[in-house]
Amino acid sequence: xxxxxxxxxxxxxxxxxxxxxxxxxxxxxxxxxxxxxxxxxxxxxxxxxxxxxxxxxxxxxxxxxxxxxxxxxxxxxxxxxxxxxxxxxxxxxxxxxxxxxxxxxxxxxxxxxxxxxxxxxxxxxxxxxxxxxxxxxxxxxxxxxxxxxxxxxxxxxxxxxxxxxxxxxxxxxxxxxxxxxxxxxxxxxxxxxxxxxxxxxxxxxxxxxxxxxxxxxxxxxxxxxxxxxxxxxxxxxxxxxxxxxxxxxxxxxxxxxxxxxxxxxxxxxxxxxxxxxxxxxxxxxxxxxxxxxxxxxxxxxxxxxxxxxxxxxxxxxxxxxxxxxxxxxxxxxxxxxxxxxxxxxxxxxxxxxxxxxxxxxxxxxxxxxxxxxxxxxxxxxxxxxxxxxxxxxxxxxxxxxxxxxxxxxxxxxxxxxxxxxxxxxxxxxxxxxxxxxxxxxxxxxxxxxxxxxxxxxxxxxxxxxxxxxxxxxxxxxxxxxxxxxxxxxxxxxxxxxxxxxxxxxxxxxxxxxxxxxxxxxxxxxxxxxxxxxxxxxxxxxxxxxxxxxxxxxxxxxxxxxxxxxxxxxxxxxxxxxx
RNA sequence: GCGCCCGUAGCUCAACUGGAUAGAGCAUCAGCCUUCUAAGCUGAGGGUUAUAGGUUCGAGUCCUAUCGGGCGCGCCA
Numbered sequence: 001x002x003x004x005x006x007x008x009x010x011x012x013x014x015x016x017x018x019x020x021x022x023x024x025x026x027x028x029x030x031x032x033x034x035x036x037x038x039x040x041x042x043x044x045x046x047x048x049x050x051x052x053x054x055x056x057x058x059x060x061x062x063x064x065x066x067x068x069x070x071x072x073x074x075x076x077x078x079x080x081x082x083x084x085x086x087x088x089x090x091x092x093x094x095x096x097x098x099x100x101x102x103x104x105x106x107x108x109x110x111x112x113x114x115x116x117x118x119x120x121x122x123x124x125x126x127x128x129x130x131x132x133x134x135x136x137x138x139x140x141x142x143x144x145x146x147x148x149x150x151x152x153x154x155x156x157x158x159x160x161x162x163x164x165x166x167x168x169x170x171x172x173x174x175x176x177x178x179x180x181x182x183x184x185x186x187x188x189x190x191x192x193x194x195x196x197x198x199x200x201x202x203x204x205x206x207x208x209x210x211x212x213x214x215x216x217x218x219x220x221x222x223x224x225x226x227x228x229x230x231x232x233x234x235x236x237x238x239x240x241x242x243x244x245x246x247x248x249x250x251x252x253x254x255x256x257x258x259x260x261x262x263x264x265x266x267x268x269x270x271x272x273x274x275x276x277x278x279x280x281x282x283x284x285x286x287x288x289x290x291x292x293x294x295x296x297x298x299x300x301x302x303x304x305x306x307x308x309x310x311x312x313x314x315x316x317x318x319x320x321x322x323x324x325x326x327x328x329x330x331x332x333x334x335x336x337x338x339x340x341x342x343x344x345x346x347x348x349x350x351x352x353x354x355x356x357x358x359x360x361x362x363x364x365x366x367x368x369x370x371x372x373x374x375x376x377x378x379x380x381x382x383x384x385x386x387x388x389x390x391x392x393x394x395x396x397x398x399x400x401x402x403x404x405x406x407x408x409x410x411x412x413x414x415x416x417x418x419x420x421x422x423x424x425x426x427x428x429x430x431x432x433x434x435x436x437x438x439x440x441x442x443x444x445x446x447x448x449x450x451x452x453x454x455x456x457x458x459x460x461x462x463x464x465x466x467x468x469x470x471x472x473x474x475x476x477x478x479x480x481x482x483x484x485x486x487x488x489x490x491x492x493x494x495x496x497x498x499x500x501x502x503x504x505x506x507x508x509x510x511x512x513x514x515x516x517x518x519x520x521x522x523x524x525x526x527x528x529x530x531x532x533x534x535x536x537x538x539x540x541x542x543x544x545x546x547x548x549x550x551x552x553x554x555x556x557x558x559x560x561x562x563x564x565x566x567x568x569x570x571x572x573x574x575x576x577x578x
Numbered sequence: 579g580c581g582c583c584c585g586u587a588g589c590u591c592a593a594c595u596g597g598a599u600a601g602a603g604c605a606u607c608a609g610c611c612u613u614c615u616a617a618g619c620u621g622a623g624g625g626u627u628a629u630a631g632g633u634u635c636g637a638g639u640c641c642u643a644u645c646g647g648g649c650g651c652g653c654c655a
Contacts, residue, residue, distance in 0.1 A: 034594075047597065053635050060635055084598070085635065130655075172655060232654085311653060322581080326653040336655050364582050365650040390583075391648075432591070435583065437648070439590070453603070455617050463615060470614045504594080511594065523592060526602075537610090537619035578617065 003076065007044055007090055008033055010072055015048070018070040019056060019063070029055065035504060042081075042089030043097065043500070049086040060086025097496070098487035100503045104558040105480070109565045112506035114157035116513065121159045123347050124150050126358035127270070127277075128165040131262035132176045132199055133410075135269045138360070138392045140413035141438060144429035144571065145389065146358045147275040148518045151569045156513035161352070162277040164266075165343065168259045169284040170336065175199065175235060176262070177255040178242045183208035184218055192224075197235050207261050211254060219245050269414050273422055274571045286342045292334050295342035295377060296327060304376035314341070316372035319381065325369060341373035348379045356516070361388045361435075387516055389434050395441040416442070420452075423572045427454035430570055431522040453526055457563060458575055460529035460536075464560040465576040467541050471553060474542060483550030490551050494535045498555065501528055505562050518570070525566045532559050 008031055015021040026048075033046050049064035056063060064082035071080055076096045082088050104111045126146025129139050150162045167173070179199040186192055187208055194200075223241060243251045263280070270276065286292050296312065299305045304315050305327065312328035314337070327338045347355050359366070367388075371381040394401040394411055401411060417425040419442065431453065432438050471478060490499065505524070512520035541556060543549045564574040 034597090041598070045598090047636095050597080050635055087598070167655070170655065309653085313653095322651075329653045331653085333653090335653065339655095360649090361583065362649055367582090388583075388649095393648095436591080437584070441590085452617090456603085459615080459617050463618080467614050474614085508594080515595075517595095519592090520594080523602090524594095526592090530602080533618055534620090536614085537616095540613055542614050578615075 003092070003096075004033055004035070004044070006074055007046075007077070010074060010077075011046060011048060011067065011088075013072055014067050014070040018066045019052075021052075035507065036089075036500065041083075041087070042091045044090040044092075046088045046090075047086070049082065049088060053086065064088050094488050094491075097499055097503075098490065100499060101487055101554055101558050102484060104502060104561055105484075105554060108561055109568075111561065111565070112509045113155055115506045115510045116156040116158060119157045119159070120353040121161075121351060122153055122354045122356060123161050123163060123350070123352040124153070124356045124358070125163045125165055127266075127275075128167070129266070130167045130172050131259055131266060132172055133201065133262075134203060134265060134412045134414065136410040137394055137413050137416050137440065140273070140416055140425065141392050141429045142358050142360070142389055143270055143273055143275045143413070144426045145387075145434060145518060148426070148430050148521075148570050149356070149358070149387075149516055151571065152509070152513050152518055152521065155565075155569055156509055158513075161279065163279045163281050164277045165281050165283065166263060167283050168263075169287060169339070171239075173255060173259060174239045176258050177251060178235075178238055179204050180208050180211065180254060180258045181218055181242055181246065184212055184216070185220060187212055188220070190220055195234065195238065196231050203262075203265060207258050210261065211257060216250070216254060216257075218250070221245060269412070273413065273417055274426070281343065283339050283343070286339055286346075287334075291342040291346055292338050295338065295345050296334075298345065298378065299327070299341070299376045302376055302378060314372065314376060316369055316376070319368075319372035319375045321368045321372045325372075337369060337373070340370060341377060344370060344374055344384070345377040345379065348374070348377075348383060353383070354385060355383055356385045356387065358387045358389055358434075361390045364388050385516070387434055390437045392438045392440055395439060396443050411442075416440075423458070424452045424454050426571045427522065428452065430518045433517060433519050453522075454572060455578070456533075457525045457529040457567065458572070459578055460532045461560055461563045461567075461574050462576060462578040463536060464532070464556045464563075467536075467556060468553065471542050471549075476542070476546075476549065478553055479546070479550050480554070482547060483554040486547040486551040487554065489548050490555055492539065494531065494538065495552075495555065498528075498531050498535060498559065501531060502558055502562060505566075521566055521569055525563060525570075528559065528562060528566075 011031060011033070012023055012026060015026060016023075029048070029051050031046070031048055033044050035044055036042060049067060050060045052063055053060040061082065061084075064086045068080050068082050068088060076092050078091045078093045080088060080090050107113075124146060126149075127135070127139055127142045129135055135143070146162065150160045153160045175197065176199055182192055182195075182198060183205050187205075224238075246254070267280075296305070299314055304318065306313055306315060310330040311326045313324045314327050316325050317323050325337050326335055327341065328334050344355065357370070367386045370386065371384055374384055375381050420428075428440070429438070468478075490496070501524075508520060508524045512518065512524075539552075541549070541552045543552070567574050
């Protein structure tokens with residue numbers, strides 16, 4: 001039994017004895033026991049007396065006193081005491097605390113793993129940006145967060161499959177296609193005015209040039225539509241015109257090529273950022289495999305769809321959405337929502353218990369629709385966990401950089417991580433909570449990269465490696481056995497603090513994975529690094545006393561193990577030298 | 579107008595999901611390298627947690643209103 005469980009048992013028995021409270025009654029109130037990293041309140045503490053105050057109609061201090069006097073004994077427990085408002089603090093015998101170091105030493109990077117009580121099969125979808133341009137700094141946040149969350153959930157013991165949903169069908173792909181065709185025509189000498197809404201940028205030109213090199217040719221007789229129409233109408237007219245001029249076969253070929261190349265570009269942007277998703281799921285394949293019709297049949301069969309104005313509607317308002325939504329348009333084409341219903345149903349059919357979607361916060365209005373889609377295909381709304389990512393605002397110094405994908409005026413994520421480094425960029429992205437806006441100052445990140453907290457943590461680890469080297473250099477051989485038998489000589493206040501914090505690693509993994517809060521790992525590592533630096537500054541590790549020396553080295557190895565493991569979750573490297 | 583998210587030190591952010599004296603970094607000031615990496619350490623100043631109520635043993639955290647910022651309300655994706 002874990003220490004927590006043993007102490008909880010002790011409290012339960014004491015309450016039965018002192019106040020005649022049964023276990024079920026206690027469950028209503030909720031028995032909490034927290035592990036303290038702050039040593040002045042003992043190793044564990046409970047607020048149960050405070051919580052019972054109103055129920056028992058007595059002052060919490062008295063209740064706490066009565067509980068403490070009824071407490072049984074435990075071999076590991078040195079003493080229990082009640083303090084000020086009514087907390088009960090538990091103090092363990094010294095030796096017991098040190099055993100955590102041996103555990104870390106034995107388990108290595110497995111320490112804290114598989115702590116989740118209910119292990120799930122998770123499909124984690126993130127980034128999923130349209131393949132119409134390079135990924136920008138906003139996507140970078142999704143990439144860093146999503147990938148780290150995957151690592152964190154795996155660490156906690158879940159089975160995770162990461163996926164990128166590729167929107168390779170629909171209007172935006174047509175626009176990509178005609179954008180490429182425009183550049184092909186230009187490359188062949190045709191003078192064409194810019195049209196608002198088309199994708200621009202060197203990547204479009206490169207794709208166009210590539211197609212020309214493969215001797216793709218377009219009939220030059222393009223009739224530009226009247227400019228008087230609205231931007232959207234103009235584009236629609238242009239798509240029709242281009243399909244007509246090129247012929248649907250060639251149009252399709254160019255479109256496929258463009259998507260393929262864009263996808264490669266996206267994959268490269270991600271992979272150089274140490275993000276490699278397990279799968280890319282094609283929206284187009286939903287059509288070719290008949291998944292959309294299949295989904296429509298299911299929602300009809302379940303009585304969740306109806307026809308109106310020639311369109312097929314999902315009765316999503318039954319399941320928490322503001323209104324019903326069109327699934328199949330009047331003209332027979334399916335909507336984007338139809339694809340999503342089919343896609344999410346398919347995720348469930350592939351056997352995943354939990355679907356996690358990392359979406360931009362601008363999609364929050366879409367969440368209830370997705371849930372309604374799941375329910376109407378016979379799944380549960382709670383199968384889906386949407387994480388809304390707040391925006392990244394980019395600054396150069398004090399100047400805000402406005403971003404827009406369409407106008408081509410955006411900063412690619414590649415530029416960002418080439419400039420500040422993958423380690424710093426990934427750490428910075430995930431060190432803020434996902435529901436918090438993120439201000440990213442490029443000037444600050446480049447100029448002051450020495451002040452970035454990621455270096456602070458990496459430096460702590462490099463220092464440890466250096467101490468271990470120094471130990472050898474002085475002719476000492478690390479004696480694990482001797483160290484282990486002298487762990488209780490680590491009795492400095494700072495050493496005890498470090499040991500307590502190390503002991504909190506598993507619950508940090510558990511809590512941050514449950515809250516999908518990767519930033520908690522970053523914060524934990526900052527605290528650990530801070531304690532270590534302070535320890536290092538005040539204490540000589542490579543001591544002449546071999547008992548203390550070897551015990552301290554064990555402590556350092558443990559700190560290093562946790563830092564490396566934690567940084568790995570964040571996708572950050574652990575250099576041994578800096 | 580309706581809905582969702584957010585307001586914490588001058589700036590950027592924490593605070594173990596309701597706990598004990600609200601903490602770091604940057605910036606400012608004062609110290610520390612003939613001890614293992616100074617990308618470091620030690621100390622100082624800086625707060626009515628946007629505002630006003632409420633809930634209870636206890637509120638930055640929960641509920642209500644107000645103010646301020648972001649986003650969303652398509653047979654677009």
